[in-house]
Amino acid sequence: MSAPSTTPRSAVANSVWPRLEPLLPQVAKPIQYVGGELGAVAKDWDTAAVRWALMYPDAYEVGLPNQGVQILYEVLNEQPDVLAERTYAVWPDLERLMRAHQVPQFTIDAHRPVRDFDVFGVSFATELGYTNLLTAIDLAGIPLLAADRGDADPVVVAGGHAAFNPEPIAAFVDAAVLGDGEEAVLEITTIVREWKAEGSPGGRDELLLRLARTESVYVPRFYDVDYLPDGRIQRVVPNRPDVPFRVHKRTTMDLDAWPYPKKPLVPLAETVHERYAVEIFRGCTRGCRFCQAGMITRPVRERSITTVGQMVREGLEFSGFHEVGLLSLSSADHSEIGDMCSGLAQQYEGTNVSLSLPSTRVDAFNIDLAQELARNGRRTGLTFAPEGGSERIRKVINKMVSKEDLIRTVVTAYTNGWRQVKLYFMCGLPTETDEDVLEIAAMAHEVIRAGRAATGSRDIRCTVSIGGFVPKPHTPFQWAAMARPEVIDNRLRLLKQAVNADRSLGRAIGFRYHDGEPSLIEGLLSRGDRRVGAVIRRVWENGGRFDGWSEHFSYQRWVEAAAEVLPDFGVDLDWYTTRERDELEVLPWDHLDSGLDKDWLWQDWQDALGEYEQDDCRWTPCFDCGVCPAMDTEIQIGPTGRKLLPLTPVNGLRVPSDAQQ
């Protein structure tokens, strides 16, 4: 088998390629292990002062498009004396062969053993990747437990959103970084470079100590957890005098100064996204109470329209992609999104480039934008996310959308030529009843009825997609009880019946859902403490791999492992998942500072139970969530510093209100 590469593989120092290559014809999709994509970087091993292996703990097809890893890969490789290579989770077929033939976990860039690197950085978007982390560490030949590692082993660093509560994997990682990675990886690199140049004084312990002293790298081994007799945490305290009591998240303030990816990776094998993705802003202040990403990435920081335009042009020129995604947590909220979309649409009109915006905001403005982006004749799908079925539950979750707004918006989409829209909801939300969920059916029926009336056509459809709610750390719902899987499954069954109760309408409604079991396990991992690490290990030892994939996930395996392991600690699966926490309980992540004030989060949780809504601080006065003063900053919107919103319609196209004056 040959692979595109500028360096002959046999010439790469310490490459496992000669041993790996004969195995590849025996596995599915061998191309995913070959590397050498456009955008990949091959650097000299010997002249690199610091070497990083970066991992997204899922298969290549999911991992390669991951923006976080692509950005860090590029930022690190831009440093002349730093080398960064990528590794992904290998499928069980290759894992079996690698074990049989003693081939270690390798990077796909130069097929070097992961164990040879200084730092092994793993970015987690979801906790269901934890078992894949254990596979990679074990295949690499690195001791599974951080406590057993020696000076020759890489420092295993976790990042990504799941690192905001790394306690369940505390035994397996040496460190965790909270927040934005661009500057954090360079700071870690500087510390590693200096420590190595000094001759590695004090060994691994000293290096970890230097990292911990930055106050933004969490080193679990330097903290002890004490428990109360009833199983709750009593306290988490440093076990040495020179590490901070709280570890703070990193925030990259000026996104224009970090216009990555500049050279996006172009996959060789099929992946979940094949497009040039630009993050148009980071952070969100809409305040949806279930949304961890929105909470932990505050404050809002916009990338300027000028930088976005330049990134799109250069990214497309470099990659040859035909699709551009303008990404963020709520892209229609960028203060210059109207100008951005019309400008890009104009620039690429008549070309084969298609532009898309993840659509979640339920209002006609989103359709204006989608229309604008569809000038090239390609309509991307429209997705709206009311999240909750009833007005009441939408108040609980702070998703301020009325049923009338939703129906009006979807009907506008149908009358503007869309034949299919997707509506996204969650099931299992705090205080939710069967009636709240059944209102989803009534809403979907009304959407189809109104759509048929407005268009005079029966050729319209909507897909109702339902995800399971998982309470996440650093959100107002971090204290909430989860619903049991059988409750969720029963609600979904009732909902399906209600959707199909009217056959004429039901025929136009697609229904997609996940059952409640994976969500419960995700809930265990999200809000778990160090004791949950023993469950992860047991599941992994019993064959757990790729838990984010329904065909690989085994609920039974998790339930059995929890039942075997947790009673020794006097707790169980229910204790972690379906139990509501009280205000004074020490949460496993309280010593990890996301910037949000815990008192504010508690008040917002009480407001949720009282069905009170909280405004978006972009358009209203600050309500003191704690983030801005904690970071000595403020929300950044508009490159000029002027507030350009709210947007109001003018001649059918929305423009910033102050532009009309």
Ligand code: SF4
């Ligand atoms: S501190 Fe105030 S302005 Fe900053 S994100 Fe929180 S509520 Fe908004």
